[in-house]
Amino acid sequence: MSRTPQSSPTPAHPPEPGGPSRHLASAHRTFSIEIEALQALRDRLDAHFDQAVEMLLACHGRIVVTGIGKSGHIARKMAATLASTGTPAFFMHGAEAMHGDLGMLTGQDILIAISYSGSAAELLTVLTVAKRMGAQIISITGHPESELARNADLHLDAGVLQEACPLNLAPTASTTAALVLGDALAVACLEARHFSAEDFARSHPGGALGRRLLTYVRDVMRHGDALPLVKEGTPMHDALKEMSAKGMGMTIVIDDENRPIGIFTDGDLRRLIQRRGDVRGLTVCDGMTRNPRCVTADTLAVEAAARMDAGRLNQMLVVDEAGLLLGALHMHDLMAAKVI
Template sequence: MEKHSTLAQPDTLASAHRTFATEIAALQALDARLDDSFEQAVAMMLACQGRVVVTGIGKSGHIAKKIAATLASTGTPAFFMHGAEAIHGDLGMLTRQDIVLALSYSGAAHELLTVLSVVRRLGARLIALTGHAQSELARNADLHLDAHVAQEACPLNLAPTASTTAALVLGDALAVACLEARGFSREDFARSHPGGALGRRLLTRVRDVMRQGEALPIVHLDTPVADALVEMSTKGMGMTIVIDDNKQPAGIFTDGDLRRLIARHGDIRPLTVATGMTPGPKTIAPDALAVEAATVMDAGRLNQMLVVDDTGLLLGALHMHDLLAAKVI
């Protein structure tokens, strides 16, 4: 006989709303009591000649790791040092020029108090982020950031929930304040994230993705159309560049130009590419952003574009497929 659970089923949406309300209230209270200690912490980080070393243990350690990553990616040199590993050798990573940002809601974590004593002997500075202003860690730090919460979202008031959210948001606020003070730009962010979509869009130049040298399909003005087709097929760009006697691009001859030439003349065997090429092709400089090239090509419904220097000298060519392969679009 099938047994049915006699456990009361909670109202999950009501539970979620309570968690949201508790954590929002904690953040509002944190926002209301922000004072000059926050400004001092930002000033210390900006003046730091070393790195900001963020440390913690347990749930605070997870938050510390994320804060270190956010600082590092937004212009403040930082790394995470696990509180337990710190007292088993990793304290050797610290220098006198560093600032330690130590997270412990109780302010009594044994590992971080040991870190505190070593930091003192080393002559580095320590910012404590705790929920208890009178804790040993808070009282002995160079600066204390108060992340106290009235209660956790956990109904037992035990599992770190609201307190870890408060610490995380306070860490984000530090990172963003430092970012703004440094004038950290989208380009700076891209340099820290070269593997991401933004990094590719803001760092990839036309010269990085253009085809050049032997990969370029090139014919002269008097090249027969039949020979031009061989060049087009060999190089696989759906066109060939047509150059004049000075080796300057006079135009391009594309698959579309070929179809139009056949429609007009029928027999194209006696014709040269000069008869049906597209003169004055669109060009772009090699140092332009690849995403700019993509914008121009998309707006003009172009599959190809030539790359020239400021004198008009041909340097290379782009195909829309090159931009897709480089993941700039």
């Protein structure tokens, strides 16, 4: 995002005695210049921004974002943000476009071309080919009278008064302005599409949010032969064998219709021993907890985890709408699935 200096750089003053260090003073100056650039850009936004958003929303193809140098880095990030927030987009390197990557572009697409100077030769060539294809073009430059700005269907002005670089050469404030302008376009499209947290999770299935919003109880519950099951009246000895064999720290007590009538846990066993001492002659019903906490299979796993945490439970049963047993959750299963 190279640019021609438009103003004299702000001189670097030595720090005052007792003030911030020279490095902190430089950082404060950089922050101030870039904040001022963003404030000026915000105040300058007009109907062109509205038109750009409407163009993106109406696009029947994809959004192709291109740039060279530092502008290329901004273009890559802009494409990634658009794609992850519900607007299909990808990055096309301005130089690689000249050597075959223009085949990525179709007449149904919108090309967003970023160049602070608005005169990058590669982008001007890309623009010419894109126009012949029938693609719409949005340019983002710091020079509204530049060739790229004048030949685009729509221009967004990302100009800044000065760079944070004391030489007023290295792209700093200008790249920040273009970056934030891209974020603003993506967020405006996100809101217009009513893009939800669930939509975001579908675009990020490997992330923590994806796991939290896409993982259901049915995905992590134990079922079938993995469930520790005993019938009402089962001798304590047999109930303990079932608990040990299945490794869930509990056994489920079911009736003849496969409805859970109770749960007998390690904690129940300890409490029963405290009350009764010798438990060898007892049945599982003497120590089980009746009316156990249950959840349905289509509940989000993170919601089930919250219920278990609130009730200080290590296990929770899974039932269908008729109350029939489907499976069981253990807190360790939720941790292994990285839901919590």
